[in-house]
Structure formats: structure tokens, C-alpha cells
Amino acid sequence: xxxxxxxxxxxxxxxxxxxxxxxxxxxxxxxxxxxxxxxxxxxxxxxxxxxxxxxxxxxxxxxxxxxxxxxxxxxxxxxxxxxxxxxxxxxxxxxxxxxxxxxxxxxxxxxxxxxxxxxxxxxxxxxxxxxxxxxxxxxxxxxxxxxxxxxxxxxxxxxxxxxxxxxxxxxxxxxxxxxxxxxxxxxxxxxxxxxxxxxxxxxxxxxxxxxxxxxxxxxxxxxxxxxxxxxxxxxxxxxxxxxxxxxxxxxxxxxxxxxxxxxxxxxxxxxxxxxxxxxxxxxxxxxxxxxxxxxxxxxxxxxxxxxxxxxxxxxxxxxxxxxxxxxxxxxxxxxxxxxxxxxxxxxxxxxxxxxxxxxxxxxxxxxxxxxxxxxxxxxxxxxxxxxxxxxxxxxxxxxxxxxxxxxxxxxxxxxxxxxxxxxxxxxxxxxxxxxxxxxxxxxxxxxxxxxxxxxxxxxxxxxxxxxxxxxxxxxxx
Amino acid sequence: xxxxxxxxxxxxxxxxxxxxxxxxxxxxxxxxxxxxxxxxxxxxxxxxxxxxxxxxxxxxxxxxxxxxxxxxxxxxxxxxxxxxxxxxxxxxxxxxxxxxxxxxxxxxxxxxxxxxxxxxxxxxxxxxxxxxxxxxxxxxxxxxxxxxxxxxxxxxxxxxxxxxxxxxxxxxxxxxxxxxxxxxxxxxxxxxxxxxxxxxxxxxxxxxxxxxxxxxxxxxxx
Numbered sequence: 001x002x003x004x005x006x007x008x009x010x011x012x013x014x015x016x017x018x019x020x021x022x023x024x025x026x027x028x029x030x031x032x033x034x035x036x037x038x039x040x041x042x043x044x045x046x047x048x049x050x051x052x053x054x055x056x057x058x059x060x061x062x063x064x065x066x067x068x069x070x071x072x073x074x075x076x077x078x079x080x081x082x083x084x085x086x087x088x089x090x091x092x093x094x095x096x097x098x099x100x101x102x103x104x105x106x107x108x109x110x111x112x113x114x115x116x117x118x119x120x121x122x123x124x125x126x127x128x129x130x131x132x133x134x135x136x137x138x139x140x141x142x143x144x145x146x147x148x149x150x151x152x153x154x155x156x157x158x159x160x161x162x163x164x165x166x167x168x169x170x171x172x173x174x175x176x177x178x179x180x181x182x183x184x185x186x187x188x189x190x191x192x193x194x195x196x197x198x199x200x201x202x203x204x205x206x207x208x209x210x211x212x213x214x215x216x217x218x219x220x221x222x223x224x225x226x227x228x229x230x231x232x233x234x235x236x237x238x239x240x241x242x243x244x245x246x247x248x249x250x251x252x253x254x255x256x257x258x259x260x261x262x263x264x265x266x267x268x269x270x271x272x273x274x275x276x277x278x279x280x281x282x283x284x285x286x287x288x289x290x291x292x293x294x295x296x297x298x299x300x301x302x303x304x305x306x307x308x309x310x311x312x313x314x315x316x317x318x319x320x321x322x323x324x325x326x327x328x329x330x331x332x333x334x335x336x337x338x339x340x341x342x343x344x345x346x347x348x349x350x351x352x353x354x355x356x357x358x359x360x361x362x363x364x365x366x367x368x369x370x371x372x373x374x375x376x377x378x379x380x381x382x383x384x385x386x387x388x389x390x391x392x393x394x395x396x397x398x399x400x401x402x403x404x405x406x407x408x409x410x411x412x413x414x415x416x417x418x419x420x421x422x423x424x425x426x427x428x429x430x431x432x433x434x435x436x437x438x439x440x441x442x443x444x445x446x447x448x449x450x451x452x453x454x455x456x457x458x459x460x461x462x463x464x465x466x467x468x469x470x471x472x473x474x475x476x477x
Numbered sequence: 478x479x480x481x482x483x484x485x486x487x488x489x490x491x492x493x494x495x496x497x498x499x500x501x502x503x504x505x506x507x508x509x510x511x512x513x514x515x516x517x518x519x520x521x522x523x524x525x526x527x528x529x530x531x532x533x534x535x536x537x538x539x540x541x542x543x544x545x546x547x548x549x550x551x552x553x554x555x556x557x558x559x560x561x562x563x564x565x566x567x568x569x570x571x572x573x574x575x576x577x578x579x580x581x582x583x584x585x586x587x588x589x590x591x592x593x594x595x596x597x598x599x600x601x602x603x604x605x606x607x608x609x610x611x612x613x614x615x616x617x618x619x620x621x622x623x624x625x626x627x628x629x630x631x632x633x634x635x636x637x638x639x640x641x642x643x644x645x646x647x648x649x650x651x652x653x654x655x656x657x658x659x660x661x662x663x664x665x666x667x668x669x670x671x672x673x674x675x676x677x678x679x680x681x682x683x684x685x686x687x688x689x690x691x692x693x694x695x696x697x698x699x
Contacts, residue, residue: 037678051509061500068496071488090481142684143675159675166677190673190681197685202595218660228629228671228686235625235663236591246484253657254502257648268674271525272612272647275686276666284662289587289624300484308491 014363017338027163031335034162038326041269042377059262060381062255063317070307073216073249074298080219084281086294094124097299101126101208101241102133104295108239110135110205114197116223116230117141118210119157119320120243120299123342123355126208138204140197140229142190149176155336157343158267158322163335197229207233207291211244212319213259214296215278216251221296223277224263226270231277240279240291246298247307247316259319262379266321302354302406309404311390315350317380322347324374324384330367339364346374350387353395358407362395437467506648510611518610518643519694525613529669530682531690541693542568545635546576548691549600555579558601558631560622565604565637583624594626600633605692607642609650609666615692616650617665625663634670634687640696 021027046052066073078088091097097120105113113135115121127148130137139148143160147153149172154160161169170184173192180192201207209230213222221242223230234240250256264270283290306312325331325345336344341352341361349368353361365388374384398417399409426436440463447462454461478486513521523533536544549557556579560566570580587594603623605615615636619625628634644650647666651657656664671686682688 034678054505054509058500058502058505061497062502065497065500068493071485071492074485074488090479090484092480092483096480140685141675142673146675159678161675162678164677166679169676186676186679187681189676190684194683194685198595201685202591217657220660226671227673227684229684231625231629231665232685235629236587246488252499252502253651253660254648255500257646257651258502258505260647272614272666272668274529274667274669274672276614278660278664279662280660280664281662286621287624287662288583288585288621289626290662298484300480300487304484304487304491307488310493 012340014338014340014367017340018334018367021334021338026165027335028333030163030165031332034159035326035332038159038269038322042266042323042326043269045265045269045271055258055262056379056381058258059319059379060317062250062259063319063380064314066250066255067247067307067313067316069251070247070249073251074246076216076251077214077219077249080216081221081296082219084219086219086221086281086296089295089297090300091297092300094299094301097124097243097297097301098126098129100297101243102129102135104239104241104293105130105135105206106133108205110239112136112138112200112204113206113208114138114140114200114204114229114233114237115144116207116209116233117144117160117225118208118243119154119342120210120245121208122154123301124243124299126243135206137208138197138200140200140233141225142193142227142229145193145197146172149173153337153342155344156322156325157320157347163337197232201229201232201236204233204237206239206241207235207237208241208243209233211242211248211296212263213256214244214249215253215256216249218253218280220253220278220280221294222256222260223275223279224260224273225277226268226274228275231275234277234279235290238291239293239295240282241295241297242279243297243299246300246303247318259380263319263321266323266377266379302356305405306351306354312354312387312404314382315354315387317382318347318351319380320347321379323377323379324382327373327377329369329371329373339367346384346388347382350382350384350391353391353405353407357410358391358395358405359410360407362407362411365391365395434469437463437469441465441467441470502648503652506646510646510649512645513610515641515643518645519640519696521610522608522613522643523694525610526615526669526690526692527613529613530672531613531669531692533692533694536693536695538695541637541695542572544693545569545602546573546578548635548693549578552600552633552689554600554633556581556597556599557635558583558598558627560603560627562622563604565602566622569602583622583627587624587626594630598631600635601627601631602635602637603628605636605638605642607644607650607654608638609645609647610643611646612668614647614666614668617667618661619663619665620661628665628667629686632683632687633689633691635691635693636667638692638694640694 127137146161155163174182212224282294331345349364395411444463561582607616670690673684
């Protein structure tokens with residue numbers, strides 16, 4: 001488990017951060033409006049439920065097939081990328097990944113890195129590491145640029161600045177971008193960002209990107225995007241560094257079209273993104289542009305822990321579409337920042353414990369209504385509610401030898417376990433149940449009127465003055 | 478032990494003994510996607526890419542040059558980046574200077590003229606390798622003649638497409654052309670001009686790449 005210090009501390013203040021959003025009508029309206037919009041866009045892309053189900057089944061089988069062969073495919077990918085001239089690096093932890101990336105930058109005496117959208121680079125806190133090393137790291141995805149200017153983190157994996165209104169962004173640009181006057185015209189704001197970032201694409205020494213799919217048989221890195229900043233980052237600077245989790249791999253090129261279709265339709269309700277970029281080598285002799293060096297950093301950061309368990313391995317099927325958070329009633333109400341993790345929402349709850357350990361994330365698995373919406377919409381059929389139940393068990397049962405996860409039992413409480421054991425004993429024994437309900441009905445007046453969070457919005461829990469069995473007995477039934 | 482060996486060691490130690498059967502992607506497409514006539518594919522391609530805010534003009538091999546000139550004039554563009562080692566590039570170079578269009582060629586590595594490319598190149602012309610009807614997508618394989626930035630940096634990107642080269646799906650395109658046997662440095666699918674909805678879900682075009690995408694579709698006589 002990484003010792004890297006993350007700015008976010010999910011175990012601390014989750015309740016307070018959630019409450020702050022719930023108490024803020026503007027943020028609630030913002031998230032609700034955005035999630036409703038994304039849900040209806042996705043629904044419009046899947047008018048045929050039979051097609052959707054069969055495509056989900058295909059997507060699930062592709063992901064499971066490839067995960068079953070993961071180590072073999074990683075070796076095949078490495079061999080083919082290397083044959084194509086792309087340099088492959090491996091990192092177990094965020095610190096190792098940062099050291100590799102900064103090493104490449106320092107070898108080129110780089111001063112500026114422009115970044116395409118990469119949640120893995122957020123996961124390793126690359127921007128902070130780069131700045132500490134004296135290298136500017138500039139986000140170029142428009143949403144990421146906005147949150148970076150604001151000194152914040154993305155609140156959604158697909159739409160990073162979804163929590164901000166255009167007026168907030170207008171004020172931000174007027175305050176932080178030199179020579180810009182306040183305007184809340186969206187086209188004008190995008191042009192401001194475009195003008196700033198175009199100059200940076202021109203000047204940058206390094207371009208960094210994520211990877212949506214890495215194709216083992218061809219040695220190809222695929223990127224999905226709408227803005228063109230991903231293409232800029234991977235083409236204009238002299239060096240391109242890509243970073244990805246070890247699970248984003250497919251054996252066959254033919255596995256890509258179904259996953260791409262599921263990804264773009266589930267994420268933003270587009271039948272395809274504006275750009276789908278397939279990079280198979282650095283600039284070849286005779287070619288006039290493109291980077292002369294391309295690197296791929298393969299990051300573990302807890303993924304091999306998830307891989308080791310047949311049930312938890314399903315977490316790695318994720319293609320990062322964000323549909324689970326768009327449909328999650330909890331995410332819709334508290335937004336992405338409340339979770340305190342790089343990946344928020346349902347997918348964040350099941351992947352973050354592997355990255356950060358259950359010590360830091362044990363409360364996250366409980367922040368779910370288990371309504372099942374996330375599992376229903378997942379394009380590759382990750383059984384998220386089932387995995388949340390498993391994580392609750394891992395976090396809250398007594399620590400034992402040979403645990404499946406780092407931090408197993410971190411949320412264990414002797415008192416809570418004893419209460420539940422007592423509860424189970426009462427409900428298993430008719431005589432104990434009879435005694436308990438008799439006592440409850442006689443002494444219901446002892447129940448306090450203030451019962452913590454329950455009575456903040458509800459009437460106090462109080463046993464009925466007469467038991468059901470007594471009433472039935474009276475009626476002779 | 479290296480990070481590579483440690484990661485692979487952990488994965489191999491817990492790797493399932495057998496993998497599931499290879500998913501039947503071809504079978505899925507065969508049963509879930511119709512195979513359309515050339516005319517229907519052209520129609521579907523056009524509808525989809527126009528929905529994505531691209532401008533499409535049906536042209537013939539005889540009049541595409543005139544239509545290109547008309548498009549440039551309508552947009553008040555007097556400079557065009559073209560590839561001189563291609564038939565379409567040569568055609569433009571031979572014809573447009575006399576109409577007052579400054580034809581620039583990508584004949585030097587980008588390092589020699591990066592600022593000029595970013596700041597003084599209003600439009601470019603490239604050719605599409607093929608297209609995809611299902612999603613309204615152009616397939617480009619940039620090469621030494623038409624490098625990668627040609628389709629990205631100029632604010633207006635004009636693409637010449639042979640309507641006879643439209644596939645039903647992305648899967649059909651890669652299978653028919655045997656892409657798995659070898660891909661170029663960079664291959665691209667382009668489905669409209671650059672866009673973003675990152676500010677309050679409001680769609681805006683021209684985020685970083687071309688603000689306008691113009692397709693001249695040769696052979697679509699609709």
C-alpha cells in the first residue's frame with residue numbers, strides 16, 4: 001500500500017463534507033440537474049433494451065476474458081509496444097510512478113508538461129510531485145483546467161467541473177487568467193481556455209495522457225476524447241508519456257469497438273466521441289510530426305490485490321464511464337468531493353479500498369442505499385452492490401489471519417458486533433424474543449426522545465405498548 | 478526484484494487456471510447490425526456527422542475543387558495547408574493560387590514551423606482513408622504526406638471522402654482492412670469538430686482542435 005500522502009483523507013470528515021453539500025441548495029441543484037441530464041442522454045442512446053443487454057453481456061465477457069489472461073497480456077503488450085519503439089515502465093506505487101515520470105522529464109530538462117485527461121495521474125497526485133520537482137504540470141482538458149485554476153480536484157471522472165456554475169467559472173477566469181474580463185458566455189469562456197492552452201501546447205516539453213484501452217496484439221494505446229487536447233498532448237510535444245492502470249488491457253483489437261460503444265454511450269450519451277486516437281509508435285523516420293519518444297507507465301497501486309480474489313477481481317472490469325455515479329442517489333446528493341477519494345461514487349467505493357486500504361475507506365462502503373442502480377447501469381455488469389456488501393464484511397468483521405485486503409477489520413467494533421450478535425440471538429430464539437418484546441412493550445416509556453441522527457428528521461423509535469402476539473391472543477387467533 | 482517482476486509475480490500467482498472462451502465479437506455484430514447499401518450508408522454517415530456539427534457537401538470528382546473554393550470563400554479563408562505529394566494536394570496547388578488562395582505545404586518537420594502552424598494556419602485539407610456510417614465517423618491514417626497535426630491544429634479542417642469507402646461499423650472497417658496485422662504510428666477516428674460540454678453541460682465547439690469540420694463527399698450524388 002502506498003505511503004504517498006494524498007490531499008484527500010476519505011476517512012476524515014466524510015459526514016461533514018456530505019452535509020456541506022446537502023445544505024447547499026446551489027450545489028444540490030447543480031448535481032441533480034447534471035445527473036438528470038446525463039441519465040436522459042444515456043437512456044436516449046439505448047432505445048433497444050435487448051441490444052443493450054446483449055452488448056453489456058458482450059462487454060462483460062470481453063473484460064472477464066482479458067482479466068483472466070492479464071499477466072500474459074501485459075507481457076504481450078510490453079513486447080509489442082517495445083517492438084514498436086514505445087518504452088514501457090512498471091510502477092507498484094504512486095511514488096514509483098511519479099519517480100518514473102519525473103525521471104523522464106528531468107532527462108529532457110523539461111520545464112512544462114501539458115496533461116490530457118488522466119484519472120490515474122490524479123490517483124498518483126502527479127501535479128504536486130511535478131511542481132515539487134520544479135516542473136509545471138498544466139491540465140488541458142477544459143474541465144480539469146477549470147478545477148486546477150480553482151485549486152480543486154475533479155468531482156466527476158468524466159466531467160471534472162460539473163459542480164461549478166458558468167458564473168463561478170466566469171469569475172475564476174476573470175480573477176486568474178491575465179487580461180480576461182468577466183463573461184459568463186460559455187462560448188467565450190471556452191475560447192479563453194483555448195487561447196491559453198494553445199500557447200502551452202506549442203511550448204510544452206512533455207505531453208501526458210491516460211489510456212482507455214491498451215491493445216496487446218498490436219501494441220497500441222487508445223484514447224477517447226472530445227476536445228482534441230488529448231491529441232494535442234500526444235502529438236505536439238517532443239515526448240509523450242502515457243499512464244494507465246494495469247487492468248486497461250485488451251488482447252484483440254476487435255475487443256475495442258464494443259467497449260468503445262458502451263463507454264461513450266454510457267458516459268455522455270454520445271454514439272461515439274469526437275476523437276478516438278490509436279497510437280502505435282513514436283514518430284517514424286520521414287514523418288514530420290509526433291513525439292520522438294513515447295513512454296507507457298503501467299501502475300498497480302492495489303489493483304493486484306483486487307485481482308487476487310475472484311469476486312473482487314470484477315472491480316477491474318471497469319471502463320471508467322461514470323454511469324454508476326450518474327445514477328447513484330447518494331452521489332447525486334453529495335457530489336464527488338465529499339468522498340475524499342480520486343474516484344468518487346459507486347466505482348470509487350469499490351476501487352478505493354484497494355488503493356488506500358480499508359483503514360482509510362471503511363466508511364465508504366456504508367455510504368450506499370444498495371438500491372442497485374449502479375449495478376443495473378454498469379455497461380460491463382460489475383456487481384457493485386454485491387461488492388459493497390463484501391467490502392462491508394471485510395471492513396467490519398473481526399481482524400483475522402490471511403485477510404484478502406489491506407486493512408481488513410479496520411472498522412471492527414466490539415460493541416457494534418456484540419449488539420448485532422445479541423440482536424441475532426433474540427430473533428433466533430422464540431422464548432428470548434418473547435421476553436424481549438414483553439420488556440420492550442412494558443418499558444417503552446424508557447426510550448429517549450433524542451435518538452441521535454434518527455430523530456433529526458424522524459419521530460423517536462418507541463416499541464408499541466402492546467405486542468402483536470398479545471393482541472392476536474385476545475382475538476383468539 | 479523489479480516492480481515489473483513483483484507485479485507480474487503477484488498476478489501470475491493468482492491468475493485463473495483457465496480463461497473463458499474468446500468472446501464472439503464478430504457474431505454479435507453479425508446479429509445486431511444491418512448491412513446497408515452504399516447509398517444508405519452514405520445517408521446514415523451524413524446524418525450522423527451533421528448531427529455532430531460537421532458540414533457535408535456532396536461533390537463529384539469533377540467539381541470538388543470548385544466546391545472547396547466556394548467553401549473557403551464563404552468562410553473568408555485565403556490560406557490552405559495541403560499535402561503536395563498527393564493527387565488532391567497537387568490539384569489544389571495547381572489551381573488555387575490563381576484564385577488568390579495561398580497554398581501552404583507541410584514540407585518541413587513541425588519543429589521548423591510550429592509557431593506558424595499554430596498561429597497562422599487557418600485551414601487544412603486532408604483525405605479520409607474511409608468512414609463509418611453507424612457513428613458518422615471519418616477514419617484518418619496520418620502519414621508523412623499528411624502528418625498528424627494537419628487534422629488538428631488549423632481551426633477549419635476540410636476532409637475529402639470517397640463515398641464508396643464507407644463501412645457499416647468500426648468493427649467492419651478494422652476487420653475488412655486487417656488492422657490487427659499492423660497499425661500506423663497514429664490512426665484516428667474523427668466524428669465532428671472539437672467540442673466540450675465541461676461548462677455547465679453547455680455544448681461548445683472548437684475547444685482545442687478544429688472549430689469547423691467540412692466533409693467533401695465524392696460520389697454521393699444525393
